[in-house]
Amino acid sequence: MTLIPGPIDPPARLLMGPGPISAYPSVLRAMSAPLVGQYDPFMTATMAETQQLYRGVWSTANDATLVIDGTSRAGIEAALISLIRPGDRVLVPVFGRFGHLLAEIAERAMAEVHTIETAWGQVFPVSVIEEAIVRVKPTVLALVQGDTSTTMNQPLDEVGPVCAKHGVLFYTDATASLGGNAFEADEWGVDAATAGLQKCLGGPSGSAPITLSDRAVEVVRSRARIEAGIREDGDASADDFVRSNYFDLGMILDYWGPRRLNHHTEATSMLYAARECARVLLLEGRDAVIERHRLAGAAMLAGVQGLGLEVFGDASHKMNNVVAVEIPAGVPGDAARAALLEDFGIEIGTSFGPLHGRVWRIGTMGYNAREDAVLTTLAALEAVLRRFGAAVPAGGGVEAATDAYRVGRA
Template sequence: MTKYKDLNVPHRTIMTPGPVEVDPRVLRAMATPILGQFDPAFTNIMNETMEMLRSLFQTENKWAYPIDGTSRSGIEAVLCSIITPGDRVLVPIFGRFGYLLTEICQRYGAEVTTLEAPWGEVFDPEVIINKIHEVSPKIVAIVHAETSTGCMQPLKEIGEACRNADVLLIVDAVASIGGVDLKVDELKLDAVIGGTQKCLSIPSGLAPITYNHRIEEILLKRKSIELGLRSFQSEPSNDRIISNYFDLAQLQDYWSPVRLNHHTEATSMQYALREGLRIVLEEGLENRFARHKLNERALVAGIKAMGLHLFGDEKHKLPVVTCIEVPNGIDSDEVRSMLLEDFEIEIASSFGPLHGKIWRIGTMGYSSRKKNILHVLAALEATLIRKGFNVNKGESVQAAMNVYDENKQQQNIETVVIGS
């Protein structure tokens, strides 16, 4: 008789910037029986997934598929497949994950130039554009939505400048894809990496990516060099892709009709991704973005009504992550612990210079619901009262409900106008 009991985890309301609550329909899909990865029924699922990913990324790119692994695997797969030692890369950093892009590029031999903005701010695009002209990089790698600071970087002018200068623009959209409007083609983004565990409300374990013909040309050139070197049994070349698992040239063959036997597919995660994407497209992208904005407005109204202050530049606030300054005299971790223990709610702290100074509340995907917004506001108010902070009692939930009521009235007006 085993000493280990049945798995029985607590049911949490997860309001962090990821992972978030998984949609129940996705969990059901993951219980679907396993198929062989070359079974026609499964390869049809792969084809449908690619088609839905193109819609999610709002792109006409040929290539849109997931990398098996967490979001970081997608970032590394894209970067290692296009970087050769000595390539110049520009990384604008305005939070924790810009440093991650820098480290990955350096590990593959790139000569990295960085720009840094204070945490809580984003870059004026002209600052980045001027640096592009100064450095003449092969690649600009940038985070779109920085969850460590709750800020979102405007990309339109940067995309235009990179295309005009024949520079590749690689974008980490892990925290924004599926929750924020991101038109890949219109913004002239060459490669974009998403994540499953945030606005898509799928477990962590896949990294959806898309890239255009400019990236593919590099992949095919390096593949040709690789094959040539194998034929002549030559010494390793700087043009060879170091990673086998993250080699996009091989992975696109795996996802193409060639069906290269590159790795054993994470079948249940593919079921999850397909169902998660189906849910997104069923809701409609515009409706989904509007839902995230509505719940953000309600949360922000409640936070301010409570007497708390937002952290960072509100003009460039990330709609799916709200950062709140921890009041003087309040222990950040004690509040988070009480929310978890007494209310079954998880919110996040932050990293580095912001650890213990801000709380981060995620309103992503399935977690972005009216019930959750009202629940977290009521629980945070009650917790702060217990911790001795002088909140404006009873006002936070009412302020949030006012936002929902106003939205409902606006929808009724629009319905009447359309109907007339």
């Protein structure tokens, strides 16, 4: 006989890692709203509202602004597989784990992928990116803005003009950075950008905001499509077809556009969540939310330094919303993280590749970019460090973070 479990009852957690994070309460409430049919006037109006809200989040006038059903990686894949034809040259500057991901997805799109790399913990000067563009002559530049594996925030403001100068399509992955760091899609000349809800936007993973410039839409629309098994363009070569139905942006744009051509059944509850994430951000004010993340990040940075911990990477280029700290010698990183979770209900993260077991990543983002969450995490971290034999200043983290908040608000 099958034992039937009880209703879902997750433990109370304060998610202070690199994401996912604790969602805004209003986002969770929005997800419990009743479902409607996918062509109900309320549904189509909600889709249109969501598009308009995300134009504000991205700082763009792009008509092609919407959400992809799926995690942030779904947005990345939809953008790259729809923009890249087999054989296109794609340039990927890699400064962490997620640059490697962009390269892998571009390879799966059958691109000729070229990478340049810098040390983890650093970012690229725009001159290095331009030199690689001149040498490689790519069709697409695929660049992460904020890479949570290293916590670095790649400056983008000069990259768009360089791409425009050389006729290169500029795509950026803003999964970890959007909402907590500056992002100016139109001003920076970004052609395509994707993100996720589970970081600074303060929602659950499962919906991927995307915005496309007119130039990017033209590329997407130039791809031949297959609908109902019939090729629309009998003269198209095999390379013209997007090798995915679900991630074919041409078809998705028709679904979100005025024709509302059926493509898939919209994930209604996730649409509600995405709408509420954007609504909450714009209600508080985009600049105010970025400043709240900056202040919380500065306080957490001061706090871990106040505990005597060393910060990994170039702190002048770190994201507002996450900091990487070196695990003190003699402290078992995974055991300390487990103690923080089991005894205090607080989650922080480890990292990938060369940084696994070397650093902890502590996030201050979305709903958790607030003073009480920062101070509670630092107090608990101090207790755990002492338990594992680390000599840390009594109250040093909380005191330094409190001072940072005081100075930041002055």
